[in-house]
Structures are given as C-alpha cells and as structure tokens.
Amino acid sequence: MRARRVGVVLVVTVVVQVALFPHLRLVGRVPDLGLVVAVAVAFDHGPEAGAIVGFLAGLGFDLFLETPLGLTALAYALTAYSVGVLQGGVLRTPKWFTPVIGAASGTVGGMLFVGIGLLAGVDGVHGNHAYVTVAFASAYDALLAPFVFLMIGAWLREPREHVGGRRVLG
Amino acid sequence: MARPRGANRRRFVLALLVLTSLTLITLDSRSGRSGPLGAVGHVAHDIVSPIQRATDAVAGPVGDWWSGLIDSGRLKRENRSLRAQVAELGGQQRQAQIDMKKLKSLERMLSLNRQLLGNARQVTARVVISDPGNFESTITIDRGQEAGIEKGMAVEAYDGVVGNVIDSWHGGAEVRLLTDPESAIAVQTVAQPIAGIAQGQAGSHDLVVVFDASARVRRGDMVVTADVANSDYPPDLQVGTVTSVEEQPAGLGLIVGVAPIVDFDALEYVDVFRWVPGEGPVMNPTTTSTKTSTTSSTTTTTPSSNSTPTSSSTSTTTTTTTTTTTTSVLTTTSAPTAGGTG
Secondary structure: OOHHHHHHHHHHHHHHHHHHHHHOOEOOEOOOHHHHHHHHHHHHHOHHHHHHHHHHHHHHHHOOOOOOOOHHHHHHHHHHHHHHHHHOOOOOOOOOHHHHHHHHHHHHHHHHHHHHHHHHOOHHHOOHHHHHHHHHHHHHHHHHHHHHHHHHHHHOOOOEEEEOOEEEOO | OOOOOHHHHHHHHHHHHHHHHHHHHHHHHHHHHHOHHHHHHHHHHHHHHHHHHHHHHHHHHHHHHHHHHHOHHHHHHHHHHHHHHHHHHHHHHHHHHHHHHHHHHHHHHOOOOHHHHOOOOEEEEEEEEEOOOOOOOEEEEOOOHHHOOOOOOEEEOOOOEEEEEEEEEOOEEEEEEOOOOOOEEEEEEOOOOOOEEEEEOOOOOOEEEEEOOOOOOOOOOEEEEOOOOOEOOOOOOEEEEEEEEEEOHHHOOEEEEEEEOOOHHHOOEEEEEOOOOOOOOEEEEEEEEEEEEEEEEEEEEEEOOOOOOOOEEEEEEEEEEEEEEEEEEEEEEOOOOOOOEO
16 A cells, blocks of 8 residues: 555545534534545455554544544544455445445444443543434445545555556556 | 464554554543643644634635535524514613613723723634534634643633633643533522532533522523632623523422523634633723614605595615624622632
8 A cells, every 4th residue: 555645645534524524514413534534445455454544544533632542543443444354255345335334334433432432431422412423423424435435446546567568557 | 483464464453553542542541631642632733723724714604505504494493583682682782872871981980990901811812623523522722822821711702601721732722612521610690699510411502500409590591600719710701591490309409401602613713811710800801892783664654645534655664773882891800719610
C-alpha cells in the first residue's frame, strides 16, 4: 500500500470529520468517516492495513474529543480488522454490499466505542441515547460507504507493474 | 526463530494496536489532557482551527441548507412561534425604553461613572470547532492562554450561559457546554433564592435540576446562576426556563427540567469571564444589543362614495420597524472560595 497516499487520506479524513461533518449532521449525529475509510482499506488491502489505518484515523479523531485518547482508535482498529478477516470469505461483492458493510461496521464500531467507554468510565455513553446515536451514525455510515469505498479504491490502488513491457502507475 | 508471517503477523499487529490503545486510554484517563498527550491535542487543534475557519464560509451555508432539508417541519413551527414572540417583544421593548430612562436617571443619582467600569474582564472569542463527536457537548474557541483564559472560567453567549472552560492552551480553549452529561452548575429561579444543581443529560438538550422540596418552582420560571460558594459562574446569568416540574415522593425534592436559553447549535461568538473562583469581587459592565423587529398594522376606514350609514371601505397599512436597543447591566460578582461546581 502506498504510505504517502495513506497519510494524505488520514489527514483529509480527520479534517473533514472535525471541520465539515459537524455542519452536516443527520438527526443531530455525525458519521464515523474514519471508520468507513478504515473498513474500505481493510476490504481492499486486508485486515492488517485496515487495523493500522483505523487506529491512526481514530487516534486523529480522538485528539478532538473529550473521551479518553485511544478509545476511538481501538474501536476503529478492531472493527476494521474484523471486516478484513471476514472479507476473505466473500467471493463476490454485489452493489448493495458496500452500504450494508458501512452500516454493519458502523454498528459494530459504535457498540465497541460504547462498551469500552463504559469500562473506561465515560459519562456520555450511558443509556438508550447511546444506542440511538449508534443507530443513526451507522445509517449515515451506510450512506457514505459507497462513495468512500469508490474513492479509497481509486486512490490507494497498487501500481500495476510491467503491463505490456512498461511500468504503469495506478 | 521464524519471523511471524501471514496470520501470525496480523495477530501480532492487532495485539500491538490494542495494547497501545489501552495504554493511551489509561494514561489519558489518569493524567487528563495536561500531560504530553494533551500537548499533542493542542497542536492538532491549532492546525485544524484555521482550516475550520476557512471551511466555515463554505460549509456554513451548506450546513444551513442541509438543516433546512432535514428539519423543515420543526423550522416552520419555530417560525410561527417566533412571529408570536416578535409581537410580544414589541410591547416589552416599549417597557424596556421606559426602564432605560429610569436606569440612566438612577445612574446619574448614584454618580456611577462609566470610566470606573472600563476594565471589562470579558474576552470575546470565536467558535472554531463545534461539537465534533456524538457522545459529548464541547466547542473549541480561538482564544486561550494568551488572552488570559484559564481552565474553569465561565463562558457566556449574548443571551445566556454556555458552559465553562475545561482546557486552555496558547491560541485556543475547549469549552464544555451546559448540556454535556459531565456538566454541573449551581442555579436558582429568579423568584426564589433556593439553589439546585443543573446537570446535562446524554442525548438531550435540556438540563435537569434537583431542588429542595420547599422550593416553589413553576413552568416558565426563569433560571439563573446561583450565588453560592465554589461556583465557577458569576451569579444572575441567564441559564434557561423551566419546562417541567416533577415532585419526588416522600418530600425528597423537585426534579425540574430546564430548557437552556442559548441555541448551542448556532453559536458563533462567546464571551469568556476572566474570573476564577476565589479571586474576589468582579464588576462587569455587560453590554447587550437587542435587535427587535416589530410589525404594526394601521387600519383606516373611509366611507364609500355611495355611502350609507353601514357601508365603508377599509385599507390596511403594515409598517415594519427595526430598533436596536443597547442595555448596560452592572454585574457584581461575589468572591466564592476556591474549588468549583462544574
């Protein structure tokens, strides 16, 4: 995977998450862009790459949150890793698959955040409100997933080497 | 020894990430954002703040359009309600003008000199990052330690209390809103000086206050900050209005719902009180500009040409007047002891 491009993706993801999405809330909730990006990377490049990107994207987002540093990073990394592992058993990906993956990973990532947050003593993740928030954020993730998968697929495509005797950059 | 490869390497990387995350969570929970981890966060805020300001110009109108699309029903109801309020405020404005004349007269009688109040200890700051996550209510402002802003200071918008500073660095500060579940503020109603603690609730814009059973609280009462020891907030700042009153069994007290006056979703500028608990009395001239539009209708009745005692034609003229009233309020803040109630 191309390290510089991954760096650009991470910076853009964090900036868009904290600067743009607070203006574009869905029923008062923001999506987990970093999680969707990490899942897209895990889908294309495997669980290890997904976990690393998820960890770094989550850590970047954590810098702007009041919740303990590392909480979002852990939730994103575990979710992306799981998706990467499960993706190995998927033979074909129909068109409806990306929104479903977006929603499912949003739900899993959100529940991990809530669960670890409860263990860490975070006040804001108590009660039904937390589950409602996870549900709406997951729906938002599902809407974003097709676009994010498309962009990540194009931007992080590996260079194809020696096609027709010439090196072609992807 | 063989190097970890394939599945083993994947598990090794995952275990490393999990351990790193758990270490960070533990360190951050214990030392807060005051250590080196906090410094990294401050740098990140400093980097993103200018980008946020730049994107505000573009994202602001897009966000307004998006909100309008999502909340059109609520906006229509709010619009109707605001029209009714404008009509009501017209009457109040006339009363305010009368009160202003009285205030000026009293100021002259008491020989209060404006120059004595020149040391206004409020810092106006712009909101640069608003509520980035789903599980907390915080904002980041563009002024911090260089402007004398410190942890614990009260933050106010033009219409009421916003929250208090929980972190400050050179070039910015983080403010916890009243609606955050970890926020707590001593309040009282205007009518009765019985203090209660207002707390935010997860997933709600309303606050919950527990008052003593002897308190007489009614729906619609105005709630202000209380003058109690250990409070981070100067007294008599507007907090909100009572929306519900529920009596606890066995005289255990009243659980009161309070809707904050401040619209936290629309915050652009806030004032930070450069005052910390235990510092001593503070006298702040607080200047408030109120822009009110009043619509008046004049109905003229003229007899028609082929007039009969009962027939007439009626014309209606509607005039809209916009008036800006500036009110100066002298706020005297007593000196509580050190410490802080949220």
